[in-house]
Amino acid sequence: MKTMKYIKLMLTALLMTLSINAFAKADKQVVTFSVDLHCQGCIDKIMHEIAYERGVKDIVCSLPEKTVVVTYDANKTDIPTLQKAFDRIKKPAKVISSAQQMTQKEDNNAEKVK
Amino acid sequence: MRRVGLIAFILCAVLFVRAQGTGINLGDTILFIPDVELEDVQVTERRASVSRSRVSALDVQTLNSAELCKAACCNLSGSFETSAAVDVNYADAATGAKQIRLLGLSGTYVQMLTENTPNIRGLAQSYGMDYIPGAWMDAIQVSKGTSSVKNGYESVTGQINVEYLKPQTANPVAINAMIDKDLMAELNLTTALKVNDIASTGLLLHANGGGLEMDHNHDGFMDMPRGWNVNALNRWYIKKGHYGGQVLVRGLYDRRLGGHTSEAKKSVANPYEIDLTTWRLDGFIKNGFILDHELNRSIGIIAAASYHDQKNRYGPTQWNEAQTNAYLNAMFETDIDDCETDTAEQHGHRISTGLSVNYDRFSEYDEVTPGAYLEYTYTYLDRLTLLAGVRADWSSRYGVFVTPRVNIRYAPFEWWTLRASAGLGYRSPHKIADNAQYLASSRVWKTPDKLSQERAVNAGATMTFYIPIGKRELQISGEYYHTRFLDGVITDIDRSMAELNIYNMRDYRGLQSYAHNWQIEATMEILRGWTMTAAFRYTDARQSTFNSAKGDFELREKALQNRFKGIISTSYQTPLKKWQFDVTAQFNGPGRMPDGFVIPDGSNQYYRSGDVVYHKWYPQLMAQITKYFKTASIYLGAENMTNFMQESPILGARNEHGYVDPSQGGFDAAMVWAPINGWKLYIGFRWSLDKPDED
Numbered sequence: 001m002k003t004m005k006y007i008k009l010m011l012t013a014l015l016m017t018l019s020i021n022a023f024a025k026a027d028k029q030v031v032t033f034s035v036d037l038h039c040q041g042c043i044d045k046i047m048h049e050i051a052y053e054r055g056v057k058d059i060v061c062s063l064p065e066k067t068v069v070v071t072y073d074a075n076k077t078d079i080p081t082l083q084k085a086f087d088r089i090k091k092p093a094k095v096i097s098s099a100q101q102m103t104q105k106e107d108n109n110a111e112k113v114k
Numbered sequence: 115m116r117r118v119g120l121i122a123f124i125l126c127a128v129l130f131v132r133a134q135g136t137g138i139n140l141g142d143t144i145l146f147i148p149d150v151e152l153e154d155v156q157v158t159e160r161r162a163s164v165s166r167s168r169v170s171a172l173d174v175q176t177l178n179s180a181e182l183c184k185a186a187c188c189n190l191s192g193s194f195e196t197s198a199a200v201d202v203n204y205a206d207a208a209t210g211a212k213q214i215r216l217l218g219l220s221g222t223y224v225q226m227l228t229e230n231t232p233n234i235r236g237l238a239q240s241y242g243m244d245y246i247p248g249a250w251m252d253a254i255q256v257s258k259g260t261s262s263v264k265n266g267y268e269s270v271t272g273q274i275n276v277e278y279l280k281p282q283t284a285n286p287v288a289i290n291a292m293i294d295k296d297l298m299a300e301l302n303l304t305t306a307l308k309v310n311d312i313a314s315t316g317l318l319l320h321a322n323g324g325g326l327e328m329d330h331n332h333d334g335f336m337d338m339p340r341g342w343n344v345n346a347l348n349r350w351y352i353k354k355g356h357y358g359g360q361v362l363v364r365g366l367y368d369r370r371l372g373g374h375t376s377e378a379k380k381s382v383a384n385p386y387e388i389d390l391t392t393w394r395l396d397g398f399i400k401n402g403f404i405l406d407h408e409l410n411r412s413i414g415i416i417a418a419a420s421y422h423d424q425k426n427r428y429g430p431t432q433w434n435e436a437q438t439n440a441y442l443n444a445m446f447e448t449d450i451d452d453c454e455t456d457t458a459e460q461h462g463h464r465i466s467t468g469l470s471v472n473y474d475r476f477s478e479y480d481e482v483t484p485g486a487y488l489e490y491t492y493t494y495l496d497r498l499t500l501l502a503g504v505r506a507d508w509s510s511r512y513g514v515f516v517t518p519r520v521n522i523r524y525a526p527f528e529w530w531t532l533r534a535s536a537g538l539g540y541r542s543p544h545k546i547a548d549n550a551q552y553l554a555s556s557r558v559w560k561t562p563d564k565l566s567q568e569r570a571v572n573a574g575a576t577m578t579f580y581i582p583i584g585k586r587e588l589q590i591s592g593e594y595y596h597t598r599f600l601d602g603v604i605t606d607i608d609r610s611m612a613e614l615n616i617y618n619m620r621d622y623r624g625l626q627s628y629a630h631n632w633q634i635e636a637t638m639e640i641l642r643g644w645t646m647t648a649a650f651r652y653t654d655a656r657q658s659t660f661n662s663a664k665g666d667f668e669l670r671e672k673a674l675q676n677r678f679k680g681i682i683s684t685s686y687q688t689p690l691k692k693w694q695f696d697v698t699a700q701f702n703g704p705g706r707m708p709d710g711f712v713i714p715d716g717s718n719q720y721y722r723s724g725d726v727v728y729h730k731w732y733p734q735l736m737a738q739i740t741k742y743f744k745t746a747s748i749y750l751g752a753e754n755m756t757n758f759m760q761e762s763p764i765l766g767a768r769n770e771h772g773y774v775d776p777s778q779g780g781f782d783a784a785m786v787w788a789p790i791n792g793w794k795l796y797i798g799f800r801w802s803l804d805k806p807d808e809d
Contacts, residue, residue, distance in 0.1 A: 048804075051690035052744040058689045 026073040028057060029100055033068045033093035035086065037061065045089055053077065053085045068093065163685070164197060164637070164647070166578060166591065171491070171501040171521040172261055173533050173576050173593070177254040183800075184685060184696040185738055185751065188292070188300055188322070190276060191243035193254055195736060195753075196698045198635055198649030198681045200256060200274070202243075205551040207763035207790045208372055208388055208428075208783040210338045211240050213551075217258060217271040217595045218629035218653035218675060222548050223541065223570070225261070225269035228276045229362065231398050232266060236474060237422045237437045240550040241392065245366055247320040247345060249290040249302035249800075252277045259574040259595055260519045260537030263487045263503035264445065264466060267517040270539035270570045271597055278362075281306045281316035281351050285802035292798030296338075296791075298325035306805075312354045320345040329375050330759060330792045333767040335783070337791040339372030339388060356404040363397035373429065378773045386429040386776045388554070396420035410464070411448035417441070428553040429776055433546060435477055443470040462493035466503075474542070481542055482510045499523040507540075512567040515540055529580045536573040543568055543603050545616065552607075552614045554783035556766070556776060561616040568602030574631075588638040599627040607673055608659040611710040611765075612779065615660065622658075626669050629655035643687040650680045662709065663725070671706045674787050678703035678731075692742050696751075700734035705787055714762040719788075729787050732758045746801040753794040760788040 037043060043061045046068060050059060055076030060069040070082060079095060086093035163181035167174045177197060184196045191212040194200040201215040214221035226234035226242065234242035257273040265273070284306035293299040300322035308314045323342035330337055347364040372388035379385040398418035405411040418441040426433045445468035471484040485507030492500040501521040508514050519537030526532075543565045546553070574595030581588040599619065604627055606615040619625045635649035655672040671677075680701035687694045707727040713720045720729050738751030766780035767773065774781075 047691070048744075051692070056690065 026057065027075050027100075028071055029074045029098060030069060030071050031079055031082065031098040032096040033070065033083075033086065034066060034096050035068045035091050035093050037063050037066045037068075037091075039063075042091065046086075046091065049089045050082070050085055053082065056082070067096065163645075166589070168525070168531060168580075169496065169499070169523075171499040171523045171533070172257050173259055173535070173574075174255050174257045177256070179252060182248055182251055182254070183740065183747075183749070184694075185698070185736060185753070188248055189244045190246040190248070190251070190254070192248060193251070195700075196681075196683050196696070197256075198633065198647075198651060198679065201676065201679060203788075204786045204790055205240070206554045206783045207337075207760075207786050208335060208339070208554040209240075209390060209551075210244075210370060210372065211551065212243055213240075214243065214274075215675075216256075216274075217572075217597060217631040218655040218672075219271050219597060220548075222543075223270035223539070223568075223597075225265065225273045226276075227265060227273060229278060229360075229398070229400075230265065230275055231400075231416055231418050232268065232441060232472075233396065233418075233420070235268075235439065236476070236544055237424060237435055237547050238394065238420075239547060241368065241390075244343070245345065245368070245394070246276055247300070247302055247318075247322075249288075249304065250278050250318045250320065250347065252279050252284070258576075258593070259535040260521065260539065260572045262501065262521075263489055263505040263517055263519055264443075264468065266470065266472065267485070267505060267507055267515070267538075267540045270541065270568070270572060271595070278347065278349070279304055279306065279316060279318065281314040281349060282308070283805075284316060285805055288800070288802035290798065290800045292796055294794050294796040296326045296328050296794070298338075299323065313350060313352050315348065315350045318345075318347040318349075327375050328791060329378075331761065331763065331790065333762060333764050334374055334378030334382070334773040335386070335764050335767055336372050336375055339370035339390070341368070341370035341390075343368045358402045358404075360400040361397070362399075364395070366392070366394040368392040368394075374773075382773050382775050384430075384775050384777050386781075387427065388429070389427040390424065391426070392422070392424045394420065394422045396422075406448070409449045409451060412446075414443075414445045414447075416443045416445075426550075426553070429781075431553050433550075433553060435546070438473075438475040440473040441470070444468050460495050462491070464491040464493075465489070466491070476544070479511065483507050497525050509542065509567070511542065511564075515567070515569070529582070531578045531580075532575070533578075534573075534575045536571070539570050539572060541568040541602075549605055549614065549616070551784040555614075556779050556781040557607075557612060557614040559614045559616075561614075562618050562621065565603050565616070566601055566618040566620055568599065570597055570599045570602065572597045583638070586639050588636065590634070590636045592634045593632070595629075595631045597629045597631075602627070604657055604659065606659040607784075608670075608709040609662060611708070611782065622667065625658040625667060627657035629653060629672075643689060645685050647683045648681070650678065652678045659709075673706050673708045674785070676703045676705050676787070694740040694742070695737075696740075697737045698735070701731060702734065702788070703731045704728045707785070707787075711785065717761050719761055729760075732756075732788050734758065734789070745804060746799065749798045749800070751796055753796070754789050754791070755793055757793045758789060759792055760786065760790055763788075763790045 043063065046061060047059060050056060055073040056070060057073060058071035072082065079098060083093050163178055165176050177193060181196065182193055185192060191202050194202050202212055205211040205213040214224065216224045222239055225232065255275040259272060261269045261273045284304060286306055288304045290302040303319045306316045321344050325338060325340045327340065328337045329335065344367045347362065349360060349362040352359045370388065370390040374382060374385040374387065398416060400416050402412055402414040405413065420439045423436040445466060447466040450463035450465060466489040467487065469486050474481045485505055487503060487505035489501065489503035503519050505517045506514065517538050517540065521535040524532045545561050545565060572595065574593060576591060576593035578589065578591040581590065602619055604617050604619060604625055606617065609615045617625065631651065631653050633649065633651040637647040639645045653675065655675045656669055657672050658667045658669045661668040681698065683698040685694065685696045705728065707729060711727050713727060720727055733756050735755040736753045737755060738749055740747055740749040763786050765782040765785055766776065
């Protein structure tokens, strides 16, 4: 019974640590790559391989546009590193544009200014 | 303390999801791209883990590997816990056997298939669900209502087909290991190898065992038997030109030891011991030849065989039995060319025909059933599909019988699909295998010498709406099915608590057995990565059993059948699938207890309505957190988090003086309607080697 108590306490502590980590601030940037996408298989490959590159926070692929929008933490990675990762899976990525990602609040303020 | 821990666990999981939402942005990524306008940006949506076919004439739901990873899914029986389609419950409180229910009827009326070949029949049905490890499964297809006649006449309420991992598509090596809080552990190793351009092979290995001697309800009986299971499967797949073939062989050893705990054995003169040992070997050879690509013309031959040997001891009762099965099915399929008419492209006609023979041998009897079938499929654009089939079989035990079936699908709009089906199904009952749970009781069996063949009609209709909401889709389906037995057997546990009576319906006038089943289900991806499913099922299953008070048969609710079941299941996956959170809540409705059932002293789990005792409804809650890495994942989950347990699930196990010797009578482990073991915590690990690129 005591062992179970300790297991539960440890799990609770683990989840609390994870929760705190998730609040950490990231310098989020967005880059749009042009990638030669043929099918859902290409998207699956990118979602599987690039997703686990250090600093990658989100990926949105567009098959009709043949683009991959990557949101990443600039403190942890940069565009050349990401391009190298695309090269490794034989899907060379050309930068179309890059910008700093706005938070929802900043975006709303920008709309008001307009 | 237990409850506090549980609440802290849930709170932290909720906190974590909220934190993810604050820091990383849960919704669609907000982009600021000054010089490029991206029109028609495709949001990579999360693929549904349970999908309903839009084009099939049959009402088929597919549970893919993502759905199977949402819970522990140690084996096939655990795969339906997050789905409303099928009910799973313990068959008795002593052997760990699980039984399924579909459309309010026992799993014996569901045709179980593996790789679209009949399997888990006869003797295997008691524990057969445990014989298919979760880590081996690629997908499960659940088909409700009458189904195709290609696979035989046996399906009454539906079909469940399990697809094993395929050598052509599976990862070269994968490992899955899991352990629960009672130290029950399992290990799976699967491999897939492309030998050359023609052949590929896969090896699936599974072992489980261990476990502590648990007795949560203090009745002196182990809640779950301890034991070992070793399971190995090898499949070869060959494809050359117009030929495609498969050879699959599977071997299994299963041992379960249960009954009185070592503590109870000290105080009971004749301890009750359960010792179940099973050996099984099964396999098939499939050959397919494409004769004409344009007309999809092909012939296929399936030969399958199995040998199942079990030596089961339930206290003083010994049941040793072996079953040999052989099955051959030869099929021919072709489209019918209709190119002479102007509207040929709008209409499709397809014919499938074949011959089959099934052979079963038990110690008491054997049965040979040769048969032939013809099935016609008509399609009009993608709006209408009509599937009409008929088969005729001859049984060496029951003579000639004919099985007509029809399924129709009509989609007047892209967002609305209607389906209807009707047909007959047959089954050769087996006295003991169909009622094996009652061997763990002191009931005296009273059965006719020969049981009638079961013959039932099943008819139903479903309606599915696909409602677009923004970029997403809300899927709502409503369904009704009715199953009525025209002939067959009735298992009566009402006549006396000391007897198990089995009747042939034809031997008594006016005996009835039927089930009405209504279900409504809604599912949607609410936000990116967050899906939710809610379902509610209501069942009215009735059969005639003997009412001793009235001295006559009476049509009434089937005993131990939940009247309703509700499910709310939600799953959230972070944008890059690095974390996944799954929570499922079940609400299981009340059910009638058999006549003569006495409410245990002080229990508030039952209520009385007139002379009839019902068990109350009860909730179930399960949750799992999965952390994904590039080639691995770790999962931590809990089952039965409400810790709901049936009080005194084994009747006659103990009284105010302590443990009772089961040989004194009144012993019954089969009156089970809820979980018998408490909350369960488990942790597991999956790792796989990625498939190398084809180029």
